[in-house]
Amino acid sequence: MSPARYRWREWLSRYGIALALVALLVGLSLLSPTFLATTNLINVLRQISVNALLAFGMTTVILAGGIDLSVGSVLAFSGALAAGFSVAEWPPALAMIAALAVGALLGMFNGMFVGYARLAPFIATLGGLTIFRGATLVYTDGRPITGLPDAFDELGNGVALGLPVPVWVMLAFLALTYFLLRYTALGRAIYAVGGNEEAARLSGIPIVSVKLFTYGYSGLAAALGGLVLAGRLNSAQPTAGSGFELDAIAAAVVGGASLSGGRGGVIGSFLGAAIIGVLNNGMNLLNVSAFYQQIVKGAVILGALLIDRLVAARRE
Amino acid sequence: MALLEMRGIEKRFGGVEALKGVDFTLEAREVHALVGENGAGKSTLMKVLSGALTPDSGTILLEGRPLRLHSVAEAQRQGIVMVYQELNLVPDLTVAENLALGRLPPLVSYQRLHAEGRALLAQMGLRIATERPVRSLSAGEQQLVAVARAFAQRAKVMIFDEPTATLAASEAEQLFQLIRRLRGENVGVVYISHRLEEIFALADRVTVLRDGARVATAPLSELTAERVVTLMVGREVRTFQRAPYGQSDVLGEFEVEAPRLAPLHVRLRRSEIVGFAGVVGSGRSEALEAMFGLRGTARWKGQAVTDPREALHRRLFLVPADRKTQGLVLELTARENVVLSVLRRLQRLGVIERRRERRLVADWFRRLSVRPPDPDRPARTFSGGNQQKLVLAKGLATTPLVLLLEEPTRGVDVATRFELYTLLNELAKEGLGLVVSSSDTEELAGLCDRVLIFRGGKVVAELEAPIQREEVVALVTGALQVA
């Protein structure tokens, strides 16, 4: 392949998602007059915050070659714990930190089954999905926990410097994850384990520790999302987060992460979450029925996967 | 008219000519052996015949008819079957079901299935119960079932590629009897093997390939083992000469125990290059992997090497056989690959110090003359030889005391090969101890101070410099028996 075409393809695979997002924004702004308003765009950013948080955590797991289906349930459980503790008169900050810690621990619990017992990640985290959801239902007795202190409302609905607090949380976590993946030795090890586990092992990388970390990080992200969602909904819902794992995976994959590991990044996942969020928002504004919205979302994800496969195939 | 004729087969892979206009004929009721060193082209030629590869030019005639084979399935339909142990059989189905695979009628009567299976096995002279699931059979029995199955598919030409590599002696004998039976049933058999004693026992004719060309074809009655070896090896084109060294102090000793391997002791000195020679399955690769902690149990200087992390900690490094699947993470850049084993040393508070990383990589790129000198390109964009250099750089960055190399120049072009040999020589001079496990006898003869010959899982001989290539080949193939 001539160098020019080669570079063009590399460029497309890197920036293709951003291009798609821009195209989507342009298209929707033509179709709906209220779309491009600043308030709406801020709306969208707020609406994608929780999914983006989950997607960032999911990205690290996917990069290391795994997958985490339990994030929706961890989100619900952590949110419920934080709410429950707050209602029981704990200082809100302490309740939130405890919930974050529990989320990370639950994630590592999953990770142990993958790392030590060598269970397939899909199966191990599927178990986590049901177990943690059950735990949430038990803890909440199937009812939403309400009466949360103001700290939650601030977290979910507050505004700082013109942007909603959830958006700040999302951006901060994005920066943290980006830094982790790009600049630290651990980040490098994650890419290696996902890219070629055998080679990573022969190079002396502690495979199990790396995987454990990614699952713990994903659990932490889910817990953070749970806190934000509880704030946004002014309550901890026992059904919170149902199906969120699929949206997180979709965001990561649309954003360029390869499910076989070793390729992708959080910026891409952010763009992927943005594309999905923009689609949802645009379709709402255009009054498209919710049933059609599902179809469109699925089609977009498939399309993104196909394009990724085509680019990858040509590369070889 | 010959059963099978291959004329003028040519095949290139990138810059390498694997087959240079090879002719090969096979008669019905004949066992025709195909021999040659690694890389001589035997497997390539047979992949062309079995439909797995298409030749760049040349023709294949089966019973006088020209064939265009685009797939293995098509070759099989024409009656050309390559007997692979793993690929043909379904482990969870019974013997009878496997024998009938692909020829099952829509409605299956199990009685008929087993009756037919039993009849087939009887015809082949095999005593295996048809109800047994294939996974319960030994490796040898599975091999026999695979052969019977190929025969049931009306194969006219059957190709065997190193079939006894994983078989015990008694199982091999059963296989030979089966092959002789096939010959009686009008089948033509191509038999590839490194083991000359087998070939002399079994085959009618032999064709010798060397460097992609056919060197000789003759009935075995007209040849001796020594002559065959000479034909295989030919005249040396250019040997790398090892810089001689004097005795120096011992670095340490490896004690290795692994399945299919007799207990092994290897003493390694500073500046010494030790070679492991042997065919696939002889134990040389297994021994090397064990020394790095990948299998079995090994001790280095008295302490156990439990896994690669431990091995690296003890300043051992393995350059693995397959750089694409074991040596490099192809999606990462060359730089990221080179520092993969020393991440811990390059970090401060978890963050990688970019400047130190860049300097380290630049140093090794320069020392090893990696081309193109652009460490930010993905590793997969580098040529085979340069990829091998990247793996080497990764290892050398860890400042090892012992370097273990498995097939270090496989798939590497001649020029880079020479560079690598020069480099290994320099490393030895600097005091490293090297162990090179290879199927390339020219490489071993030119590079090593000592060569350990592996056969059947144990070291049968040890040769000291100056090492004769023919002697290595002879010992490895069994043409020469150790007293």
Add this chain to the structure above:
Amino acid sequence: MRVREVIVLVSLTLGGSALAKDTVGLSVSTLNNPFFVTLRDGAKAAADKAGLELLVLDAQDKADKQVSDIEDLTQKKVKVILVNPTDAAAVVPAIKRANAAKIPVITVDRAASGGKVAYHIASDNVAGGRLAGEFVCKLLGGKGKVAELEGIPGSSAARDRGKGFNDHLKSKCTGVKVVARQTANFDRAQGLTVMENILQAQPGLDAVFAHNDEMALGALQAVKASKRQIKVVGFDATDDAVKAVEACEMAATVAQQPKEMGRLSVEKAAELAKGGKAPEKTEFIPVALKLVTNAKCK
């Protein structure tokens, strides 16, 4: 193109709302439930009559989607937002945001637990629960064991219907005892499985009261399969339930009037859209209920 045409074109695209009809937004909990479909139809008919555009967003029973839906309606600057909450607490922040944007909010069928709401239009679910309680009491002759299938925990409908039912039994009909009480989330499939489990656990059951017809119909299937003689009472009087009552399969259902509810909510919205003033405190507008039975059944 001439300047005049350009101006018309641009203003059509940008200032669309200035020329089109006033828009009212309806955030419905789920259109998977025929009750809400009828409610939406009633709302739509009223909107057409009042010359209003009705924008319907379906939250598919997901609290977070509903919050996004309400935000999007706020974004679109509709004149009034009608909210049929999936969860009373979850919608509060979104309602507050609508309040901040000076868009009046009306809750329909279920209440929200906070925020400024101009009108709450719902059946008097407590009275409806009481009706069901009275009927069951009479049916069982003052003595018996009943099971109760609850709606989505936390929703005002479930709370109120349960309250009406149980209060009546406790005060006026102590011979009838509730021996099993489980939630089936207003869903037919869950009603079926939960009822199956209850049938297993309770050997002697005389009747079951479900907080809505969907669950009642699900429970009915379980009862039919068990071949036990158990009376089934629902709530909502959807078409399927009414048919079941006419066929003597279900004993009774409490008729809400979802179409009426939809109509009333849009009428109130029209008032507010045309400049009417919203009341200071949330005004509850009850929608009448009646019991639907079939005297011809034994």
